[in-house]
Amino acid sequence: MARLNPSNERLKRxxxxxLKEAKGKSEATLDAVRKALARYEACTAAKDFKTFRREQAIGFKARLAETEGVRTGEPLSASTQATTLAALKEFFTWLAWQPGFKSKIHMxxxxxxxxxxxDAARAKAPKLRDHPSVEQVRAAIAAMPTETAIDRRNRALVAFTLLTGIRDRALVSLSLGNVDTSRMPPVVRQDPNSVETKFAKAIVTYFFPVGDDLAAIATDWIEELRQVHLFGPTDPLFPRTRMGLGEAGGFAPxxxxxxxxxxxxxxxEIFRKAFERAGLPYFPPHTFRHTLVHLAQTLCRSPEELKAWxxxxxxxxxxxxLTSYGRIDPHRQGEVIGRMGREEENGGGDALAQIGAILARHRGCSPA
Structure with a gap:
């Protein structure tokens, strides 16, 4: 059993x-801080925080570089190490200003x-993210069953994620009233008062142009909720599975x-099973956002279209x-550069010039 230091526990509390009450940090951030402090205490055998010295910092960094991730079994990534060190640095900086510690903790x-x-450069280096193609998503959806309400919910859930690029935490908190199918294209209003959006932002999302068939899957599900299950505006768009006594006598959906x-x-888990059924590698919901950004790179033909996307x-x-989701893999990068050369010979490049002008204005300067 891990050793606990009562003095440290009070300080961590x-x-x-x-962080929560004064700085307004999210629960995810607080969990990351707890994990960083736990790793530090495991390295120092829970010695009092007031004994912190540079030798402990050097030793912890060496130990951290050798630590293996619980899920992967591989050494922690440079970004994880940097995040852990940053969390500890902020903690000890806070501690150095607390009564009784100013003379014990040295900046x-x-x-x-x-x-x-x-290591800092490695942590900031952009990474290529695996993401499904639209065709792979379609294959996964096509392989999903449709016999029961649960089946149709699952199928609509995967289609809806590609149609909107919504984050999974927001997805599970959406209600029927957040979607307006009377407009074309249908619109999803992510109200942070009821939807778990990132940074509590209000987001208005219209269905992306990924196919009328996928839009039909989502809208058919919404109509089923309204007409068959008699769901109202405050009921969930993707409701929880109800468990009961199955035909075999045990609990079942x-x-x-x-x-x-x-x-x-x-x-x-629904995504995992959908891709496995289609014989494809698993792609988490968030990777669909990368799919949509890469689709934008081929569909958007003007700065206005790119901004709307x-x-x-x-x-x-x-x-x-463009920087967080739009990194192009090296092979595709070569294809794009080659195509741009051919377009330039044919008098193309106007859209690129317009996008360059917009980015230049955003930086507060005029294009060269």
Whole structure:
């Protein structure tokens, strides 16, 4: 059993309360801080935080580089190490200003918790993200059964994720009233007062142009909820599975109920089974956002279209869309560069010039 230090536990409790109540940090951020502190205490055998010295920081960094991830069994990534060190640095900086610690924790020692320049660069290096093609998503949906309400819910859930690029936490908190199918294209209003959006942002998303057949799957499900199951505006768009007595005598899924899922774990399991059934590798829901951004790179022909696409994903800045989700794999990069050369010979490139002008204005300068 892990050793507990009562003094440290009190300090951790006070710090977590400070982050939550004074700094407004999310629960996900608080969990990351707890994990960082737990790793540090495991390395120091839960020694009092007041004994912190630069030698402990150096030793912890070495130990952290050798630590294996629980899920992967591989050494922690450079970004995970950098995040852990940053969390500890902020904690000890806070601690150094607490009564009774100003003479014990030295700011110069805290600086030793920073990663090396090389490790910091590795942590910030962009990574290629595996994501499904639209054809792979279609294949997964086509392989899904449709016999029961649960089957149709699952099928609509996968289609809806590609149609909207919605994050899974927001997806499970959506209600029927958040979707307006009377408009063309249908619109999803993610109200942060009821929907778990990132940074509590209000997001308005119209169905992306990925196919009328996929839109029909989602809208047919919405009509089934309204007409067959008699769901109202406050009922969940993708309701929780109702468990009951199955034909074999044990507990089994028997339908849907008017309750939201408490977390997104069931959604990820639905995705996993859908891709496995189609004989494809598993792609989590969030990878669909990467699919949509790469689709934008081939469909958008003007700055206005690119901005609308970006805004549809909930991004305030086009740069977020292009840098966080739009990295092109090297093979595709070569194809694009080659095509651009041919287009330039034929008098193309106007759209690129317009996009360059917009980005230049955003940086506060005029294009060269």
């Amino acid at each position: 006070d710090y977590i309360r400070y 110069a020692d805290i600086e030793y918790l920073g990663p090396s320049n090389k 028997v339908g849907i109920e008017r309750e939201h899922w408490s977390n997104a774990s069931p959604v990820r 970006s805004q549809n994903l909930g991004h305030e800045n086009i740069a977020t869309t």
